[in-house]
Amino acid sequence: MLTLFDYLERLNSLLRSWQRDDAQLSQVPAVQLSALRYLSLCNAYSDTVMGVTEYLGLTKGTVSQSLKALEERGWLVKEADAADKRQVHLRPTAAGLQVLSQLAAVDALQQAALALGPGFADALSSQLGQLLGQLQQQEKRSFGVCRSCRFHQQQHGAPFCGLTQQPLPLSAIELICREHQPAKSEESPE
Numbered sequence: 001m002l003t004l005f006d007y008l009e010r011l012n013s014l015l016r017s018w019q020r021d022d023a024q025l026s027q028v029p030a031v032q033l034s035a036l037r038y039l040s041l042c043n044a045y046s047d048t049v050m051g052v053t054e055y056l057g058l059t060k061g062t063v064s065q066s067l068k069a070l071e072e073r074g075w076l077v078k079e080a081d082a083a084d085k086r087q088v089h090l091r092p093t094a095a096g097l098q099v100l101s102q103l104a105a106v107d108a109l110q111q112a113a114l115a116l117g118p119g120f121a122d123a124l125s126s127q128l129g130q131l132l133g134q135l136q137q138q139e140k141r142s143f144g145v146c147r148s149c150r151f152h153q154q155q156h157g158a159p160f161c162g163l164t165q166q167p168l169p170l171s172a173i174e175l176i177c178r179e180h181q182p183a184k185s186e187e188s189p190e
């Protein structure tokens, strides 16, 4: 009998094989695409070498090499932080975002979920999010979505981070963050 693990592993194999079928993307190591996708989904507290390293669970050396390759492809640029010049942000370029939009697997997955009925994708995403949260209980970083963080607040009608004590752009509340901590209601009972 197939277990949850088997289904997830099979899905992962299928998604990777579609990537290999793409003429351009088949030449790009999966780790580079994973790093680029992470950088397209994370906020400004998380778009650093350390953020990518922690998210992918790889060594800093491997991640640095992949980021250098992405830069050489013109899919990523480094930008010094406006307030702290020692801090460097990694931003996907328009060309990098275009490559990500070509990931056939993302579209195919969405289409398959839509074919299974309205609400299927949202319900499954929510359940997978809960499963991930459960698995990550012992992990230092949850990389959750900003709006679900215990530090997420509203000040003067706008999003505000209670941890950094900084206002948040509206566009950042759906992004993932390396400082995220689950809100109380998301934590499992002890």
Ligand code: SF4
Pocket: 043, 045, 144, 145, 146, 147, 149, 150, 151, 152, 153, 160, 161, 162, 163, 164, 168, 176, 177, 178, 179, 180, 181
């Ligand atoms: S509220 Fe939480 S998730 Fe959002 S920026 Fe602050 S620490 Fe990160």
